[in-house]
Structures are given as structure tokens and as C-alpha cells.
Amino acid sequence: MKNIWAVFKKETKCYFTSPVAYVVIFVFLILTGFFFHSLISWFNTQSMQMAQNPYYMQQININQMVYSPLFHNISIILLLVIPLLTMRLLAEEKKIKTDELLYTSPISVLQIILGKYLAALFVLFVMLALTGVYSLFTFAYGNPELPAILCGYLGLFLMGAAFMGVGLFFSSLTENQIVAAVLTFGSLLLFWILNWAAFSAGAFWKDTLNYLSFFQHFDDLTRGILDTSDLVYYASFAFFGLFLTHSVLQSRRWR
Numbered sequence: 001m002k003n004i005w006a007v008f009k010k011e012t013k014c015y016f017t018s019p020v021a022y023v024v025i026f027v028f029l030i031l032t033g034f035f036f037h038s039l040i041s042w043f044n045t046q047s048m049q050m051a052q053n054p055y056y057m058q059q060i061n062i063n064q065m066v067y068s069p070l071f072h073n074i075s076i077i078l079l080l081v082i083p084l085l086t087m088r089l090l091a092e093e094k095k096i097k098t099d100e101l102l103y104t105s106p107i108s109v110l111q112i113i114l115g116k117y118l119a120a121l122f123v124l125f126v127m128l129a130l131t132g133v134y135s136l137f138t139f140a141y142g143n144p145e146l147p148a149i150l151c152g153y154l155g156l157f158l159m160g161a162a163f164m165g166v167g168l169f170f171s172s173l174t175e176n177q178i179v180a181a182v183l184t185f186g187s188l189l190l191f192w193i194l195n196w197a198a199f200s201a202g203a204f205w206k207d208t209l210n211y212l213s214f215f216q217h218f219d220d221l222t223r224g225i226l227d228t229s230d231l232v233y234y235a236s237f238a239f240f241g242l243f244l245t246h247s248v249l250q251s252r253r254w255r
Helices: 002-016 019-050 054-058 062-086 091-095 099-104 109-131 133-141 146-173 177-192 194-198 203-212 214-222 228-253
Strands: none
Touching: 002 019, 002 109, 019 062, 019 109, 019 133, 062 109, 062 146, 062 177, 062 214, 091 177, 109 133, 109 146, 109 228, 146 177, 146 214, 146 228, 177 194, 177 214, 194 203, 203 214, 214 228
């Protein structure tokens, strides 16, 4: 645990002593803030129009009309920015030839991977936590359902964790950070759009493609529906990415 903590502190310091984390977080907050403002403005317009009819007024739900589409928009932004956060984790070590020092140190490969992975997760947590400031306005002037919002944020964090598992794997394959980012983005995008292919597939392949799709599992979480199968899916995806990374580094260590 001590070794994991040491790697975690080193990687976290690298994130916040370079402009990478600040630029990514700044762009992330600008984009999410724009979407939140647009959705709130649209919600207010709809509320004033529906206020004239008591029946329609009862149908207004800020969670469904603001937070659900907001979480979907944030997930797409994460699809773009997470490859930028994970691309350097192992590729940079290989490029500047410090990977050999890591592999010959008393720290195990698993501890190296977990330390770097937890540092990336910490940056993700900070990014999502900062967007929680937006909710202060909705709670001050509205009545959103907190459990549904927390469920949506849990979905974003789990999806981001799965994305980072994939990103760490591709970062272990190459010393070129741009290549690692592109491979990560392409792979994540493929798993994101699998449910599109499911529309024209047969019964068996439709269920299979829907299950493998990131979007299919995330949709329920944005609506406040907590299903253990969705949690297992994201945890398994993250674990598989870390397992592949461990296999790559372990083979390289014993060459």
C-alpha cells in the first residue's frame, strides 16, 4: 500500500505541476457549463409555457429535462478528454527511458499500475466534483431529486474509470502519447456506438451489442436507475483494461 501511495503522489504531482490537468479541467468545465446553462435556459422557457396549463405543469421534471441530457453531454466530453489524461501515464516513462528504472525497482508492476490509475481517477473525481457547483443553483431555485443526481454522477465516474482502464492499456503499448490518445479514443468510440449497430442486427447479436455498448448501461444511471449489472459492466471493463496493462508490463519486465 505504501508503494502504491508513493506512485499515486508522484503522478498526481505530475498532473498538477504541468499545464495538462489545468487545461483539461478548464476546457471540461467550460463545455459542461455551457451545456448546463443551455439546458437550464430551455427548462425555464418550457416551465413558463407549461405553467399556463396545470396538467402539463405536473409533467415538468428537472432531473429528466436538465440532468439526464446534461449527464449524456458530459459523458461525450469525457470520451474526448480522458484519452488526454491517460496518454502520458506509461508512454512518457517509455519515451524518456525511466520505465527501466521502474521495472527494476522493488515496486511491483501491479503497484505501479494501481498508483498511476488512482492518480488519473483522482483527477476525474476533481473534474466531476467541480461540476457539482452547478447543482447549487438548481437546489436554490428548484427541487431536483438528489438520489437521481448522485446516481448519474456515479455513472459518470464508473464510465470514466472504464475509459481510463482502456487508456492506460494503450499508453503501455507505445511511447508516442498522440498514438496512445488516438487508439484510446477510437476504441472508446467503437464501444460507444455499438448500440447503433444493434438496430440492424439479429436477436442474439442485438442483445450482445447492446450489452457491450457504453451508452446502453449509462442511460439507466442518468435516469436514477441503479442496476448491479451496469456496475458490474463498468467494473469489469476497468479491470480488463488493467489486466491487459499488467500483462504488457510484466512481459516487458522479464525480457
